[in-house]
Amino acid sequence: MAAIQTVRCQKCGHENRPGAKFCAHCGSPLPRPEDLPKPPPSDAAPPTPVVPEEAKEAAKKIWDIVKTVVTVGGRTAWLELTNPEPALEGTLTERLKVESVTMPKESAFWITVVAGIVLLVFALTGRWLLPFLATVAFLVLSWLKWRRPYFSALSWTNLGGLLSKQVPSWNLKVRTDKGEVQVVAYGDASGDEPQIGDRVQVWGIFDDKAQTRLRAWKVQAMDATGKPKGQPFTFPRLFPLVPTLFFLSLFMFVLSLLASIR
Numbered sequence: 001m002a003a004i005q006t007v008r009c010q011k012c013g014h015e016n017r018p019g020a021k022f023c024a025h026c027g028s029p030l031p032r033p034e035d036l037p038k039p040p041p042s043d044a045a046p047p048t049p050v051v052p053e054e055a056k057e058a059a060k061k062i063w064d065i066v067k068t069v070v071t072v073g074g075r076t077a078w079l080e081l082t083n084p085e086p087a088l089e090g091t092l093t094e095r096l097k098v099e100s101v102t103m104p105k106e107s108a109f110w111i112t113v114v115a116g117i118v119l120l121v122f123a124l125t126g127r128w129l130l131p132f133l134a135t136v137a138f139l140v141l142s143w144l145k146w147r148r149p150y151f152s153a154l155s156w157t158n159l160g161g162l163l164s165k166q167v168p169s170w171n172l173k174v175r176t177d178k179g180e181v182q183v184v185a186y187g188d189a190s191g192d193e194p195q196i197g198d199r200v201q202v203w204g205i206f207d208d209k210a211q212t213r214l215r216a217w218k219v220q221a222m223d224a225t226g227k228p229k230g231q232p233f234t235f236p237r238l239f240p241l242v243p244t245l246f247f248l249s250l251f252m253f254v255l256s257l258l259a260s261i262r
Helices: 053-082 107-124 128-142 154-161 241-261
Strands: 090-100 150-152 166-176 181-186 199-206 213-222 238-240
Touching: 053 128, 053 150, 053 241, 090 181, 107 128, 107 150, 107 154, 107 213, 107 241, 128 241, 150 154, 166 199, 181 199, 238 241
Parallel strands: 181 213
Antiparallel strands: 090 166, 090 199, 150 238, 166 181, 199 213
């Protein structure tokens, strides 16, 4: 049997029969059905959940990390290609020029060529996902300051080492606060040659994690006050692979977006 809904007296709490106007216990007037509070409709929209402070804080931290990666990674990649910092500073202790050596193979050159072709195919067909993912990946690696592998401007004439081109080579030793560093540079040089005993700044990329071997592309002699002395001694420029691929992927991503709009 269904339960009979009674009317509770708001004064004494006695349960009265349905439809009664006065309490059978104390005689007080009973509330009318229309005066009773109505339950909310079942199809009403659920209340908006309140985001906990922990979730807000976590979202803010994630956003800060994303901004840092984009800002620092993009700026690092740009500076690596346009205005890199010197790799080391010290005193030149030895200098030897070899007139003709075999140009070393630079696999990063072929990685750049193959990556450029693949990204171009995706970009021209309007498939933006791969160029986008590549841009993000190389942006993060640029933020982590990955510089190896690398290739030089000589790769374009030497086809990355396939032609076994003979080039001149300079072998230097530079004494720094951390020890002696072997420095090598390939290709025709221009500018003022540094002399043994000169304080020098060297631009290049280290070939090992211990930073004992450096492939250089610019050497600048310094005077006693620490200012540049004469013209820098330069060789064909080195290009780190990761920043190069970042800007290549970014260009292809923009191109793929334009192709998908058409």
